[in-house]
Structures are given as C-alpha cells and as structure tokens.
Amino acid sequence: MGELRGRFAPSPSGRMHLGNLFSGLLAWLSVRAAGGVMVLRMEDLDPDRCKEEYAAQLADDLRWLGLDWDEGYGKGGSHGPYRQSERTELYAAAFHALEGRGLIYPCFCTRAERLAASAPHRSDGQAVYSGKCRYLTPEQREELAQTRRPAWRLEVPDREVDFLDGVQGFFAENLLRDCGDFILRRSDGVYAYQLAVVYDDGAMAINQVVRGRDLLDSTPRQLYLYGLLGLTPPEFYHVPLLVAPDGRRLSKRERDLDMGALRQRFTPAELTGLLGYWAGQLDRPEPVTPAELAGRFDWSKVPQTDITVEGEW
Template identity: 60%
Template structure:
C-alpha cells in the first residue's frame, strides 16, 4: 500500500468507527493476471499493523462471504441473468479497453466513450464475429437526452452524468469471462448490504454507472463519499511508483503506525499539527467537515522528522 491507499483506508475506517458501524473488508481480486495471494496477505498485514481492523471480511468471516471476488462468480452470474432478461446486455466484439475492465477506472486513465458499434450488429454479423473471437458483454445505457444519473456525494456534493455522452455502453464482463469492476462491486455491495462506500475522487465518474446498475437490478444504493487524493507537487496522484511513500519502505525504515497515521491526519485536517496518534484516538476526532475537498499535496519534507 502507498500512502494514498492508507489515507483512503483510514478515512473509511474512521467514518465507520465514528458511527458505530460494521467495517467490511472485501478483496477485489477479479483479474487473475494482476491479483496474487501474496498481495492480499501483505495488504491485510499492513492494515492490521496500522490498527485498521475489520468486522467482516477476508480472514475474519461473516454472514455474506466469501469476501474475495474471485470466489463470487455465482453472484455475478445471477445478476447478469437478471439484466439479460431485460435485454440490457449485448455481445461486443471490440478489443479496445477490454484489458482494464476488471480494474477500478481512474480519472487520469482517459477511458474513451464507447461508440456503440456492436449494439447495432445484425444477427448475421454477430454470427460472423463470434467465429473469430469470444465477445465481451456490454450494458446498454439510455439514449442521449433520455436520462441523466444524478446523486449527492456525501463529501463533494451534487454530481451528475449523461451516460450515453460521458461513457457510453460499458463492459460488464470481459471476453475471457472475467466480470468487470463496475458490475462486480454493485453486485457485491447489494448482496452484502453495504450502506456506505468511501473511495478516492478519481472514481467519482464511476458512480453514475453503478447507480444505473443498482436501478436496473432493483437494489438500494449505498451512500458514496469521494475523498481528495494525495498528490505530488506536480499534481500527480501517488502510486506504487513512489517508493518513498510505500508502506513497506516506511516500515523497514522503522516508522511506527501512530507516526504515519498522525502525519496523514494532519494532512487531512483532523489534527492541527503533526503528532503520533492511534486510529482509535483519531476516531473521536473524526468529522467529514474537517476533510478537504480539493486534492492534498504531500510536501517534499513529509518523510522528515520522525526518522
């Protein structure tokens, strides 16, 4: 985990603890090529080390398991069948943009709007295409001007999109059978009774697509809180490339969990100045109104001081 991941996990944990809620840890390992068991083990070890425990989920259990998406294919198949009965789903033989469909799309990825090319294929054309390759499955969105998906984010306020204009028909299952992120998280949140989702603001544009899926499936949607990103002085969001901001690196350097959490809490407006503090002590201070709306620049001297 880099510090941007930690910041998001911390705010999600604090919001749940401040409300006396139940925190669910779900491992979103849809893509077998990118998701290794060792990564899951490291992530869970990092969370425990930080003191960010969870009430249900991987390694803990609970009533809505399994909590790894790689084991939840039957849930997705049932939801897909429900959508297919409404003729909302069609086969797509285009290759572009498929590789990343199982991953959470970020605003900086520049995902193009799908043209709808395969929506209008004739039965003969579909049969010809099917001989060449297996199709992915796309979800049909309303025609331009027919519908707008709007919601009020718990942190950022009102937001709306016209799906046809802003994303087009989107993939819900890849041609290799892997279910897409947009589809799987909706199916899982609905099945698990999730009422609140906290995530980075670079995923804000995903929410209208997910709300549209909730509507089609007849399921209640959770409340969404999209938080500011931790960015470099150049405005680039932190990533695994930033080794100095990697939790493994910081642990090796001898940082303590309370030191890291205190630094992040100060950046996030929860503390007036930097101090070492535990997650449970921070929970008493948590208030969404304290969290900045705009992205947070991590100062160059962030790693100085304690070590």
C-alpha cells in the same frame, strides 16, 4: 439508514501504498466514529495481477496501523465470501438476469478501435464508447464471433443520473453522452469492476462507500446498475487523492511510498497522525492512534481537492 456498514475493498495486486491507506483510514474512521460495522473485501477479480501473498500482506499492514475489521478477509461473516474471486457464480447470476431482459450485448471492438481518435471523448480525455456494436445484426454478431471473443456491454439510456456526494457535493452525468454503454464482462470471461462492486456492496448491505475521487464519475453508472438489479445504493464519500508535486496520482509503482518503506520510516501513530493532518482532522502532524482520531472525526473537515505530497513531510 440504521447501523452504518462500511468497507475497505482494496485490490491485492501489490503492496498497499500511501494513497490506498489514506482512503482506507477515512473509511475506517467514519465507521468507528459511528459505532458501525467495518468490512474488509478483497477485490481480486484479475487473476493475472492479484495474488494471495499480496492479500495476506495487505491485512498485516492494516493490523500494523491499528485498523481492524469486523467481517471479511480472514474473519468470515454472514455476507461472504469476501474475495471477489470466490463470488464468480453470484456475478454470473446477475449478468444472466440482465441478459434475459435484453439489456446487454456482445462487443467485438478491439482496444484500438475503442480508443480511436474518431470516438467522442469526455472532458478528462477518456474515450466514450460509440455504441458501434449495439447496432450489429444477429448475422453480423455470429460472423464476428467466429474469429473474436466478445466483451459484453450494458446498454444505457440517454438519461442524467445525479447524486449528492458526502465530500464532493452534487454530481451529475448523462449515461449515454458522458459514459456510453459500459463493459460488464471482459472478453476473457472475467466480470468487470462495475458489475462486481455494485453486486457486492448491495449484497453485503454496505450503506456507506468511502473511496478515491478518481471513482466519482463511475458512480452514476453504478447507481443505474443498482436500480436494474433491485439493490439499495449506499451513500458515497469520494475523498481527495494524494498526488505528487507534478500532479500525478500516487501509485504502487512508487516504492518509496508503499507500506514496506513506510513501516521502516514511521511508527503507526506517526503515520496515522500524518494522514490525519492531510485529512483535516489535526492542526499539525503529530502521533495519534486511529482510535483516538476516530473520537474526533468530522467529515466536514475533509478537503475536497487533491493533496500534494512533497518534501520530507
């Protein structure tokens, strides 16, 4: 694989919270333990939710904890720009290349139509797109375009895609049955996460992706996109989520767990020790620096199942 190139790619749509930090720390530890290159990319595709003030605060929170980076936001590098909002022309080129091969089509379905009860659903309850607009005639598409701006979907084959995840093990998904044709560009013109993340990781030569387990089932469709775009896929490590006692995933809405509250409650070493304990790298929570933790980092000790955050820790 050569030199390890990892990344942390948060969305600057609010203050970073405990769950974001857990994934970010594991990505950093893996890179630093291997003497690799760490990249910080801002995934600010959504212009309505993502703001520069959040990006600047996020970078400050990482520095406070002791998580540095070699390329990316505020530093530059040879694979920039490192903000997705500045990479639109690159996504457009990839999009039009797929369009020229007849692999994408306009979808005029409303959100209500996509989530209709009659649509097939996966085991986790998410609707699988029915493929309704795939079979529209040119005349039908032209008529619908008079009143509605379409999103654009990638047509997927009836094919199983599998891979070996560094934490979760073997995972497979049938693209057509378990996912369906998926969106590459929204109806407002914003390029979708699936296209942007694949293009960026491929173009930035990222060869290890560490992220939350909630994105595990996105990986087969992303692997399919890597192949279509002629890009080399990375190795994937999908880490457990931090969840509340009732099973809810921690989110930015829970302000007592965001970095503003955490910085008042913990020192950087205390917070790192707590996260390191949850990640299986320490026998008990105790103050430790990220650099010290990197010296003993072991992927085999990271748990597969989600971690419940409760009590006073």
